[in-house]
Amino acid sequence: MAFLKVQGLTKSFGGLMAIRDVDLELQQGQILGLIGPNGSGKTTLLNLITGFLKPNAGTVHFMGENITGLPRFKVSQRGIARTFQLTKAFLDFTALENVMVGRVYGQQPAKNLAQAAEESLEILDRVDLLDKAHVKARNLTLMQRKRLELARALATKPRLLLLDEFMSGLNPGETEDAMQLIRQIRDSQVTLIVVEHIVKAIVGLSDRVVVLNMGEKIAEGTPVQVCEDPHVIECYLGKAVCLK
Amino acid sequence: MSAKRITVLALVVAVVAVLAALPLFVKKDSTINLACLVLLYVALASSWNILGGYAGQTNLGHAAFFGLGTLVARFTWLGGWPLWAALLAGACVPVIFALIIGAPAFRLKGAYFAIGTLALAQVLYVTVANKWPLITSLPARYLATYRLMPRYYLFLAVAVFTVGVAYFLVKSRLGLGLMAVREEEDAAESLGVSGLRHKLLAFGVSAFLAGLAGGAFAFYHVGYYPQFPFSPAWTFDTMMAVYIGGTGTVVGPIIGAVFYVLVKELLALKVVEAHLIIFGILFILVVLFLPGGLLEAWSKIRSALGSRAKSRKAALPAG
Numbered sequence: 001m002a003f004l005k006v007q008g009l010t011k012s013f014g015g016l017m018a019i020r021d022v023d024l025e026l027q028q029g030q031i032l033g034l035i036g037p038n039g040s041g042k043t044t045l046l047n048l049i050t051g052f053l054k055p056n057a058g059t060v061h062f063m064g065e066n067i068t069g070l071p072r073f074k075v076s077q078r079g080i081a082r083t084f085q086l087t088k089a090f091l092d093f094t095a096l097e098n099v100m101v102g103r104v105y106g107q108q109p110a111k112n113l114a115q116a117a118e119e120s121l122e123i124l125d126r127v128d129l130l131d132k133a134h135v136k137a138r139n140l141t142l143m144q145r146k147r148l149e150l151a152r153a154l155a156t157k158p159r160l161l162l163l164d165e166f167m168s169g170l171n172p173g174e175t176e177d178a179m180q181l182i183r184q185i186r187d188s189q190v191t192l193i194v195v196e197h198i199v200k201a202i203v204g205l206s207d208r209v210v211v212l213n214m215g216e217k218i219a220e221g222t223p224v225q226v227c228e229d230p231h232v233i234e235c236y237l238g239k240a241v242c243l244k
Numbered sequence: 245m246s247a248k249r250i251t252v253l254a255l256v257v258a259v260v261a262v263l264a265a266l267p268l269f270v271k272k273d274s275t276i277n278l279a280c281l282v283l284l285y286v287a288l289a290s291s292w293n294i295l296g297g298y299a300g301q302t303n304l305g306h307a308a309f310f311g312l313g314t315l316v317a318r319f320t321w322l323g324g325w326p327l328w329a330a331l332l333a334g335a336c337v338p339v340i341f342a343l344i345i346g347a348p349a350f351r352l353k354g355a356y357f358a359i360g361t362l363a364l365a366q367v368l369y370v371t372v373a374n375k376w377p378l379i380t381s382l383p384a385r386y387l388a389t390y391r392l393m394p395r396y397y398l399f400l401a402v403a404v405f406t407v408g409v410a411y412f413l414v415k416s417r418l419g420l421g422l423m424a425v426r427e428e429e430d431a432a433e434s435l436g437v438s439g440l441r442h443k444l445l446a447f448g449v450s451a452f453l454a455g456l457a458g459g460a461f462a463f464y465h466v467g468y469y470p471q472f473p474f475s476p477a478w479t480f481d482t483m484m485a486v487y488i489g490g491t492g493t494v495v496g497p498i499i500g501a502v503f504y505v506l507v508k509e510l511l512a513l514k515v516v517e518a519h520l521i522i523f524g525i526l527f528i529l530v531v532l533f534l535p536g537g538l539l540e541a542w543s544k545i546r547s548a549l550g551s552r553a554k555s556r557k558a559a560l561p562a563g
């Protein structure tokens with residue numbers, strides 16, 4: 001049984017087909033890379049899986065259960081967490097309080113706020129934000145806010161984690177660290193879908209890659225297969241990237 | 245327990261003890277009446293703040309829930325119900341109204357909630373005025389035994405209970421979820437927090453407490469027109485008290501209510517004609533220059549004094 005199974009998913013905004021008849025399957029413990037040009041529907045697909053958008057057609061099954069059209073907080077309670085392409089921190093909360101929300105409302109919630117705080121500090125440490133625990137989110141840099149969002153999502157103890165351009169804006173050294181962090185998360189029994197524009201990161205991380213173009217899935221396979229796909233090269237990658 | 249918590253607890257106990265002993269050394273009815281009014285506004289402001297300050301939903305019809313509390317409690321009490329049952333009924337009926345209006349209004353984003361509550365209050369105001377046009381006065385047998393003390397203690401109990409509920413709610417898991425929804429609803433939902441359920445809970449609790457305050461008012465007042473507690477003035481006085489004190493904190497509405505009622509009374513005595521205008525200007529100044537209310541002003545002054553004291557200390561060894 002597939003861990004996550006998306007069938008015939010379709011979403012249009014007015015006349016624009018943002019996602020058209022997309023199928024997707026994901027095995028537990030894998031990292032799925034999701035790539036595609038700007039506006040190809042990657043964020044929309046994540047929004048459909050997490051209940052932030054309702055599809056016009058198609059289904060989403062998670063661990064054998066139909067979760068299509070479920071309210072988004074219920075999708076979260078099933079064990080699917082996400083981060084946002086444009087960060088959405090609780091700006092007037094401290095970093096610690098941000099993470100605590102995930103810890104008291106997520107899976108295996110903390111028994112009380114004191115315990116939630118303790119466990120949240122450990123999670124902040126994992127993303128290297130421990131020294132910012134008592135800093136308000138509005139005073140963090142954009143990169144710190146991204147890591148805060150990751151910590152907050154991890155605090156819900158998800159089974160499936162969707163990252164929307166977590167690495168955009170990082171320099172090569174930071175990208176390497178972020179990849180290391182994502183591998184650690186995978187090793188802690190969390191399945192991931194990773195949306196990125198940085199091809200090197202996607203190739204380095206993913207077990208499988210799906211390519212979207214104009215709302216349609218145009219290729220799927222191992223990173224190497226996808227990189228050699230002529231259609232993908234034409235639509236998205238350009239020759240230079242794949243020849244290396 | 246930390247030293248700070250012990251200090252706060254001691255302060256709370258002291259304030260409540262002083263208020264409880266007040267009638268022992270204050271014999272003037274007018275002063276006790278004023279104290280009743282202050283306590284009533286503490287309750288109203290704290291209950292409004294649960295939804296307006298913590299959940300970030302501006303209720304422009306708080307008078308509706310206060311009014312429903314007075315209406316139900318007054319008529320059941322005068323109809324022969326024991327006081328506690330009348331008060332309970334007066335607190336529960338507003339909750340039903342809150343859920344009926346909240347469920348659709350919270351689903352629609354934007355100003356629908358503010359407009360919906362405003363409309364509800366206006367509709368009830370007019371309806372009650374039409375349906376019960378006569379003044380409701382205490383019957384002779386109630387008047388014969390009327391004493392101010394039990395009224396004062398009821399207001400005190402309602403105010404303490406309301407502040408207590410507000411405190412424990414916001415210090416709980418639910419309070420954290422409520423504030424998360426206020427801060428960024430999408431993110432809160434992505435972590436498993438239902439925005440709708442939390443707002444409805446806050447609205448229900450807020451309406452319950454407003455209705456309870458209404459019950460105390462119904463027990464207190466000798467004679468008033470039934471529509472009077474539904475008047476929009478109650479909503480706006482309450483909101484002014486909250487904004488003056490500082491929204492989204494437990495202490496803010498208390499300070500705001502005390503300040504608001506006392507200053508308003510003082511102005512009304514001294515400058516009968518212009519007191520509303522003066523107060524209006526004062527209110528605008530507070531909101532414009534101290535968006536966090538008096539509480540923020542106080543913490544600014546304190547940190548300014550603190551940093552001066554620190555720099556003086558730092559200067560000492562050198563000098």
Ligand SMILES: Nc1ncnc2c1ncn2[C@@H]1O[C@H](COP(=O)(O)OP(=O)(O)OP(=O)(O)O)[C@@H](O)[C@H]1O
Nearest residue numbers: 013016018036037038039040041042043044045085
């Ligand atoms: N809420 C919305 N209403 C209308 N159109 C939308 C909405 N969300 C997305 N779209 C449109 O749907 C298409 C897909 O957008 P989407 O954000 O999913 O792309 P993306 O692959 O995530 O792009 P990027 O790489 O820039 O993040 C775009 O044309 C976008 O303008």
Ligand SMILES: [Mg+2]
Nearest residue numbers: 042043044085
């Ligand atoms: Mg996107």
